[in-house]
Amino acid sequence: MFAMLRLMGIGFIVLSVxxxxxxxxxxxxxxxxLEAQWDDEGMTGDxxxxxxxxxxxxxxxxxxxLILGVYVVPVTLIMVLIYFMNFH
Known part of the structure; x- marks a missing residue:
């Protein structure tokens, strides 16, 4: 149980970075x-x-x-991997 909590903690830190x-x-x-668009179109103002x-x-x-997929995709893959290794 402690190993799984450690994996989740380290995984969360890595995914957050x-x-x-x-x-x-x-x-x-x-x-x-946006800067390139401003320059290309020759806009005026601020x-x-x-x-x-x-x-x-x-x-x-x-x-x-969509960048939040950084959290969703790896966690989903790990859950699927654990499921298939234990129950199939």
Whole structure:
């Protein structure tokens, strides 16, 4: 029982680090795309405010929520693996 709790604790920490890294990477890619769009279209006005608004829109997007799959997919695979190894 202690081994399983240790596995879950370490797994949660590792998955959290991966999630944080993916979130920062995805946000930086989105920021780069917004900056490139601003430059390509030759927009006028407050660039930083426009980029901040685009990032706020990104925070509520489906793509941002899909990054939570970092937690769901590995846990599901481990549960399926444990089930098949013990009951089949």
């Amino acid at each position: 991966i999630y944080i890294c993916l979130s920062f990477y995805s946000r930086s890619v989105r920021r780069g795309k 660039r930083d405010a426009w980029i901040d608004q685009g990032l706020q829109d990104y925070d509520g997007s489906l793509r941002r929520k």
